[in-house]
Amino acid sequence: MPPEEQALRLAEALLFASDRPVATARLAAALGEEGDAAAVLSALRDRYAGRGVEVVEVAGGWAFRTAPDLAPALTRVIEVPKRLPRAAMEALAAIAWRQPVTRAEIEDLRGASLSQNSLDALLEAGLIAPRGRKESPGRPVLWGTTPRFLEQFGLRSLAELPRQEDLLAPENAGSAPLGPPPA
Template sequence: MARVEAVLFAAAEPVGREVLARVVGRDCALDLLIEDIAADLAERPYAITRAAGGWQLTTRARHAEAIRAALGERDAPRDLTPNEALVLTIIAYMQPVTRGAIARLTGREVSRDLIARLQRQGLIGRGPRSPEPGAPYTYVTTPEFLAQFGLETLRDLPDLEAMEEAGLLEAEEGDLGMPLAGEPEE
């Protein structure tokens, strides 16, 4: 248990099953070992979480304010602007997707600067070239996106139909609940 916990503690990114199996041996019941470590950490300010196809140690949300106070506001994670969140949502659900397709969905131009900000944050990366004329770049989410939002895989994204039924999205044909061109934003 201590070896797995040490590897997770030292890793900056989620650690996959293959890496942990090298540490404890392939015959080890890794899932049970992780459960035991998680139980030992139940009262600690951090926990083992699944993210990006592996495990990582993360601080519990209830300690976020203390961490921000210790690190200072400049080191606190930057909130996404509404436009960045909208574009990131479209990329997450529609990937691989071109900037032009995102613009068609939102009804407004998507700047290269906005895409670059999401790339600098490590949330998106370039995907394969599109078969459209001019072969534009497509964009996809990254493992950092999964880790940042506490997702193990993209299958863990909220179901759009369930969100529409719950009234969280406005159901419009081909739309993710986003205002169309010319419609006022709320």
């Protein structure tokens, strides 16, 4: 078997077996000096283009994902994960855009208190994690998103998040996003 084909097979097996996106550096280590990880990933993407699964860059690595055009058909036969409550989603948005943030800062941004159940739901889903403590009285926990957050939302990095200003309707363009309603 040609070395190029062996490298493709190794990359394919690594992506398939991994429960997380595989970083290019990790593939390069697996390939050793004989393989060019970027070229192998490009060839693997080409090989899977137009198939039921595709090789995509997500959360700082590479993974197999269902072809986007097949997703609607799969939602009829695959169990859909439990949806997060609105308060948890609002907290997740605040964390994603302003991280690292404390619980009090999340509450200020939302304009409402945040229950421990909402934080627990985000932690249980693996979407957020503690990122240290703030150097202020009480040393509150700082929260940030995880690689699982990027995977869940199909993002390569946080830089791909839409800007908050772009999400506001034109009539709200002057108001502060994620903050309490104007008095």
